[in-house]
Amino acid sequence: MVETLLRLQYSATDTVAATTAMRAVLGAARVATRSGAVAWEQVSLVDDGVTVSSIQARGDGIRLHVPGAAELLVVLVEAGEATLITGGMRIRLGAEDLGLIPISADAELRWSAARLQLFAIPAAPLARLLGVPRSAVRLHAPRIDPCSPELAEYFRRTAQLLTSDAFGAPEVYARDLVRSATVDLLTAIIVEAFELTNRSEDASDRDGTIIRRAIAEMRAHLTEPITVPEIAEAAGVSVRGLQMAFIRQLDVAPLLHLRQLRLEAARSALVDEANVGTTIADIARRFGYANSGRFSTHYRNEYGEAPSATLHRIRGTETPASSPDDYGAAEADLVQADERFGESGTPGADRTAGAAIPIDWAASDQSPVP
Structure with a gap:
């Protein structure tokens, strides 16, 4: 001892x-x-x-x-x-x-x-x-x-x-x-x-201010990593206080709301850039998804259609019958990205032994949240 x-x-x-x-x-x-x-x-x-x-x-x-x-x-x-x-x-x-x-x-x-x-x-x-x-x-x-x-x-x-x-x-x-x-x-x-809160954060009269500050911080980091503790600090409350405010007012956890905001931004990007050669893999990586299949799953759960369906609808083309889900489309997009940017899908990068593996910071919780 x-x-x-x-x-x-x-x-x-x-x-x-x-x-x-x-x-x-x-x-x-x-x-x-x-x-x-x-x-x-x-x-x-x-x-x-x-x-x-x-x-x-x-x-x-x-x-x-x-x-x-x-x-x-x-x-x-x-x-x-x-x-x-x-x-x-x-x-x-x-x-x-x-x-x-x-x-x-x-x-x-x-x-x-x-x-x-x-x-x-x-x-x-x-x-x-x-x-x-x-x-x-x-x-x-x-x-x-x-x-x-x-x-x-x-x-x-x-x-x-x-x-x-x-x-x-x-x-x-x-x-x-x-x-x-x-x-x-x-x-x-x-x-x-035991669902403890600090008494200064237990009342709902500050929820509006907390949520506005938190969402502003989220929107400022849609294309880069940010943790829930960092959002709580920007909102001026503890992580628990942030959680309680979101649950009381929006009935959703802060991390899930951040994901919704990123998916909204990704959908807008798909619509705006559908005819300029942007791929699903490009959009997925921009908003923190290294795994396009996971991005497609979250996107479909949120909007009821795969990202490829959104792209084909905007482009006025027919969705391939062989791709009922977007996993195949995501893989095809990754191939296109590899052809344009090199095997890693990043400009000027090569896929070699020991190369860094991209992390899904949009799809995972970067900190242990109550």
């Missing part, structure tokens, strides 16, 4: 000692049972980005009370059962279930015999993710259970990666960039899984 990672270990047979153990990592907390006796084992790993406490405890009606949580807390039950009560909500947690205790919330976790992990996320990684100052983190938590089993499983896997690999390997933990990126990934999953 790396020396800079603080490791705290506690054993307790009464609630006073168990309370001391929990206060060492949570600040304010209290452990109680009906009899006052408890069998409590706790190991806490304390890092500046996250604290992970593994707790195994048995007792007659154990209650862990957290008044006004100073950090964002996630409970992962590994064995046994527990009940989480907070903010007027109550959920029962079985093995591998997750529960959330929001920042500033009063919460109580109840169980009789269970093994669980408690993840405490301070404001710093949340502020980095939300793109706000640390003092401006004001989370709204609409739920205390994950919104999907897939995200819950992703959390469990990432938590295992953090505790076993990042915290367990000195060479990995010593790399600040790797360690902080793993913590940020875990934090991002929590934000998405």
Whole structure:
């Protein structure tokens, strides 16, 4: 274990000692049972980005009370059962279930015999993710259970990666960039899984401004790569805030709206340049598709016809009966492009061993978005 990672270990047979153990990592907390006796084992790993406490405890009606949580807390039950009560909500947690205790919330976790992990996320990684100052983190938590089993499983896997690999390997933990990126990934999953937003971004009164700025940034980069975090920065919100504004007002994710804008521009280009020798491959590459077949699929899904059908309609020619879809047409266009520009389809370029392979930056998400 790396020396800079603080490791705290506690054993307790009464609630006073168990309370001391929990206060060492949570600040304010209290452990109680009906009899006052408890069998409590706790190991806490304390890092500046996250604290992970593994707790195994048995007792007659154990209650862990957290008044006004100073950090964002996630409970992962590994064995046994527990009940989480907070903010007027109550959920029962079985093995591998997750529960959330929001920042500033009063919460109580109840169980009789269970093994669980408690993840405490301070404001710093949340502020980095939300793109706000640390003092401006004001989370709204609409739920205390994950919104999907897939995200819950992703959390469990990432938590295992953090505790076993990042915290367990000195060479990995010593790399600040790797360690902080793993913590940020875990934090991002929590934000998405529990649908967290910053309160300043939760209201819809700024949606119009956010969307106008975002779409303007998208339109300025239709023919070049841009990531969702860059769009969010231009709009003056976090990635999550950008997502929520688009979903509330347009019922579509920002990345999909960007694709729609690029397809609109591609369709206009096909119509405007149909009679000047422009190929489908030319248009596809211009708007970020290295794979013309994928461009054709997205185009057909959006407009109900293949790009080749649009070209033939504008040119007044008949669409070949042998090409019901556009994959064959796309390949033919690529051949024409090769003849004009060289085998790679790029002016002056040759296809040689080791040559760079173009990337579909219009067809893929360049960043992990909630």
